[in-house]
Every structure is written in structure tokens, then in C-alpha cells.
Amino acid sequence: xxxxxxxxxxxxxxxxxxxxxxxxxxxxxxxxxxxxxxxxxxxxxxxxxxxxxxxxxxxxxxxxxxxxxxxxxxxxxxxxxxxxxxxxxxxxxxxxxxxxxxxxxxxxxxxxxxxxxxxxxxxxxxxxxxxxxxxxxxxxxxxxxxxxxxxxxxxxxxxxxxxxxxxxxxxxxxxxxxxxxxxxxxxxxxxxxxxxxxxxxxxxxxxxxxxxxxxxxxxxxxxxxxxxxxxxxxxxx
Amino acid sequence: xxxxxxxxxxxxxxxxxxxxxxxxxxxxxxxxxxxxxxxxxxxxxxxxxxxxxxxxxxxxxxxxxxxxxxxxxxxxxxxxxxxxxxxxxxxxxxxxxxxxxxxxxxxxxxxxxxxxxxxxxxxxxxxxxxxxxxxxxxxxxxxxxxxxxxxxxxxxxxxxxxxxxxxxxxxxxxxxxxxxxxxxxxxxxxxxxxxxxxxxxxxxxxxxxxxxxxxxxxxxxxxxxxxxxxxxxxxxx
Numbered sequence: 001x002x003x004x005x006x007x008x009x010x011x012x013x014x015x016x017x018x019x020x021x022x023x024x025x026x027x028x029x030x031x032x033x034x035x036x037x038x039x040x041x042x043x044x045x046x047x048x049x050x051x052x053x054x055x056x057x058x059x060x061x062x063x064x065x066x067x068x069x070x071x072x073x074x075x076x077x078x079x080x081x082x083x084x085x086x087x088x089x090x091x092x093x094x095x096x097x098x099x100x101x102x103x104x105x106x107x108x109x110x111x112x113x114x115x116x117x118x119x120x121x122x123x124x125x126x127x128x129x130x131x132x133x134x135x136x137x138x139x140x141x142x143x144x145x146x147x148x149x150x151x152x153x154x155x156x157x158x159x160x161x162x163x164x165x166x167x168x169x170x171x172x173x174x175x176x177x178x179x180x181x182x183x184x185x186x187x188x189x190x191x192x193x194x195x196x197x198x199x200x201x202x203x204x205x206x207x208x209x210x211x212x213x214x215x216x217x218x219x220x221x222x223x224x225x226x227x228x229x230x231x232x233x234x235x236x237x
Numbered sequence: 238x239x240x241x242x243x244x245x246x247x248x249x250x251x252x253x254x255x256x257x258x259x260x261x262x263x264x265x266x267x268x269x270x271x272x273x274x275x276x277x278x279x280x281x282x283x284x285x286x287x288x289x290x291x292x293x294x295x296x297x298x299x300x301x302x303x304x305x306x307x308x309x310x311x312x313x314x315x316x317x318x319x320x321x322x323x324x325x326x327x328x329x330x331x332x333x334x335x336x337x338x339x340x341x342x343x344x345x346x347x348x349x350x351x352x353x354x355x356x357x358x359x360x361x362x363x364x365x366x367x368x369x370x371x372x373x374x375x376x377x378x379x380x381x382x383x384x385x386x387x388x389x390x391x392x393x394x395x396x397x398x399x400x401x402x403x404x405x406x407x408x409x410x411x412x413x414x415x416x417x418x419x420x421x422x423x424x425x426x427x428x429x430x431x432x433x434x435x436x437x438x439x440x441x442x443x444x445x446x447x448x449x450x451x452x453x454x455x456x457x458x459x460x461x462x463x464x465x466x467x468x469x470x471x472x473x474x
Contacts, residue, residue: 012371023265025361029258101371103378111374114450122368124262124442130367131359134249134338137348141340144381144407170381205361213351 010085010113011037012106013092014099014125015051017230018206022055025126025205031055033123037092039065039084043104048094071105081109085118097230099127103147103175128232129173132201135211136171138236143171160191164235167196171236181226184233185219192216192235199234202226247322247350248274249343250329251336251362252288254467255443259292262363262442268292270360274329276302276321280341285331308342318346322355334467336364340384340412365469366410369438372448373408375473380408397428401472404433408473418463421470422456429453429472436471439463 013034016025034052038059042048045068049061057064067084070077085091093100093109099122100106113120129145146163150156163172176184188198194217202210208229212219250271253262271289275296279285282305286298294301304321307314322328330337330346336359337343350357366382383400387393400409413421425435431454439447445466449456 021266024267025264027262027264028260030261099367099371101374101377102367106371107374107377110372111450114374120372120374120448120450121446122372122441122448124363124368126361127364127367130336130339130364131361134336134343135347135357135359137338137344137351137357140338140344141384142382145379147378204359209358211357211359213348213357 007117007119008085008089008091009119009121010110011090011092012100012110012120012122013037013040013094014123015047015094015097016054017098017126017128017204020205020207026055027124030123030125034092037090038063039067039088039090040092040094041067041069041081041084041109042094043069043071043096043106047096051094069105069109074105074108078112081112082116085113085116097128099125102127102129102145126205128201128204128230131204132199132211132232132234133171133173135201136199136213136234136236138171138197138199138213138234139169140171142169143173143236146172146174148176149174157191160188164192164196167235168237171234173199173232173234175232178228178230181228181231185224185226188233189216189219194220196235197237199232199236200224200226201232201234203229204232244354244356245322245326245328246356246358247347248327248329249337249347249357249359250274250277250331251360252284252331252334253291254335254363254365254441257442257444263292264361267360267362271329274327275300276304276325276327277329277331278304278306278318278321278346279331280306280308280333280337280343284333288331306342306346311342311345315349318349319353322350322353334365336362339364339366339382363442365438365441365467368441369436369448369469369471370408370410372438373436373450373471373473375408375434375436375450375471376406377408379406380410380473383409383411385413386411394428397425401429401433404472405474408471410469410471412469415465415467418465418468422461422463425470426453426456431457433472434474436469436473437461437463438469438471440466441469
């Protein structure tokens, strides 16, 4: 086994999915581990600062260093990131919501950690994708997260139809930009077969959490309004 | 929004991945929520009892009712499960490790809950699949969990080769029965291309946690012994 004591560590820091108390999503010892970290790499420095304040990080905020990723220009930040990982014995990686490295550029930082012999330590926290999957009642032996679907109408329709076929053996999960949620739901009602099961998992862990797992025909008869709340969609059996 | 107060609830209860303190994987309020539940449906009653004792559930163990699933005979238990969900205002679903409904029969219980207008409440906890994915440094925008691969040699080889091609755009995760871990690793070293990236995530959250994300060529030159520890495998870019 690797001698962990001698290696710098990149901690993958989970943050909340909603504004609920951190005691709903952050295990006590994970919180204490985060308290030991004073250098963070973040998708958004403001979100990271808000989170650290929210969990009452014991270091004064001005003394915590936060390096903000430029996701359109990660290549130009590579040397700096490598330097951070090599200089600090503990660095935290924080995303915009939930677990880092899912549907965000964090995986590039983790890749650099592996290449530079930095220990990678994922911390337990909330994942809206996993929570949606287990709450769906759909097949959890095989599942796929597809991220965002293509935007071009033709390609998009073909993708949805392809996912519907694949959903017979593999649960298919996907997301949409929140302001397009309701349009997307209407679109799926139009494209998918009436008996295809659709999961709509809204505001998981939040005040307005609502998890619906029903056939398309049900959605056609029931007006569901998601609004701009975060939502995970899924189709499967 | 649904009036949650008037509905019975099926809680999806996470348990540990390893013997580490529950303060590493269970948020405080999730633990308190579990304390309110006195009826559980479990893949294995012994595991469930051990967990409830481990987190110091305040109800005396003999007073907690645990219904054990017969995964080869779920159909014959349907009426009984429906009855449990309708009788108890709070029922907990517990799997063998980690989050229920992933690579276990729990999803059938959740499906019955949705059909019978029971509220489904997934609780935040550890998922070895998600922890492995985020620690891999591989693509987290698209990923697929494949469960167990086929056992027949030809079919198995073809599946591994197919997943290797798909891994260019979607990270592929899978598992093997622990006592076959090392044989499986050797098999992948033989079948996959030297520059294909392989993730081996061993004993996540446990004492022997080790996360390796390297090209196949590296594994050929470095003797890794997984033994019977729980392990998640992955290929991707």
C-alpha cells in the first residue's frame, strides 16, 4: 500500500444540492476533514466561499486561498494547477453543486493529480444523479448518465428515440438547462411512447423535492410544472 | 406539491461501504431520520441489524421489524411488501452495502411504492460507483454503470472490447465478484489496448482504500493485488 502520509492529497469536496442544512448531506468527519483544507480549486470562487462559510470553516475566509477554474481555458491554467497540487499538502476541489467531476470540468484536475502522483481522496456527499436513480424504481443494475442532450432539433429527437430503445436494458438519465425544463418535459411527452416510464426528480434534498416515476401517458393527463428548479430526468424499466 | 404529511414514506437508507465510523459516511440528520424508522425491508436482515446497532438506533433491536427480501422469489413477496408499505408510515429500505437499488433488487420495492402512492425519499449516503467515477479523472459528463460482465468467455471478451470503444465518449464502470478481482484485472490487461486508461478503485472509504487510474501498459509493469476487497473497475478517457 502507498504511504499516504508522504503524499499531497487532492480532496474531492461535496457541497449541497439545495439550501438545506449541511447536516442533511455532509457526514461529520467529512466536514472535519474539509476544515483541515485551506486551499481550494473551484469552478466558481463565490460558490466555494459561500459553502465554506455555510459549514463554518474555522479558518478566516480571507486566509483561505481559492483558485477559480476557467473552464474555457483550462489548458492555460495547467502549470498553475500543477504547482498548487505540488505546493499544498491538502487541496480541495469544489464544484457548483453536489459532487465535483460530474457534469463539470473537475475531472481534468483529478487527471492532473494522478499524473503528478498526488493522492486523490473522494469524500462522501450528495449526488443528485444517484439519488434520482435509486428513487426512480428503474433498473439499477445498468444505468447511464448522458449529461445534456444535443440541442439541434433533429439530432435531439433521434437521441431521445435511441435512448428510449436502450432504456429497455439500461436506465438512461439526463439533464437540461433549468429554464428549459418544462419545454423539455413537453418534448418528451410528444416523442416517447405512452407506456415508456419517465422519471422527473425535482429539487432533490430541497424544500420542493418531488419525485415522479410514471408512464408518459400519465404526464399527458397531469400538468407538472418544474419551473427553474434543478431536475434529473430518466427513462427506463 | 403533494401534501407529504398525509403519505406513508419509503426511505432509501444508505449504509457503509466499509467498517469505517458512520460519521464518515452518514450525515447527522440522515441518521436522525433513520432513528424514526422502526420497520425495514432488507436484502439481508443480519446486515440491516448490524447497521442499526452500529448507528445506535434508539429502538431496542427486538422491537424493530425487519422483512428480508428473497431476491429469487420477489414475486411471491409482493402482497406482503405492499401491505408493509401501506401499514407503516415510515419504512426503510436497506441493501447489502452503500445505497439501496444499485446492483441489488431494491428497485422493485421502490417501483411498488410509486404504484401504491407511497412517497419515496432517497437519503444521502455513500455510493462506491460515484466515488470511483469522480476519483478516476475520467469523463464525468457521460458515464455508464454496467454491473457484472457476462461470464461466458467469448461473450465476455466481446463485451470488454465493445466497452473499450464506447469508453472514448462514455466512461464505463463495472464490477466483479470479489474473489475474481485479480483474475479479472489480468484478463483486462490481456484484452485492452496498452494505452487504454483503466481505473481500479479498491475498498473505497475503507482502511485499504487505493485508487489507481493508469494506462493498461502501467498495470502490466506493476503487480497490483486486489484480493477480495470490494473494487470498482472503469475504462475511459
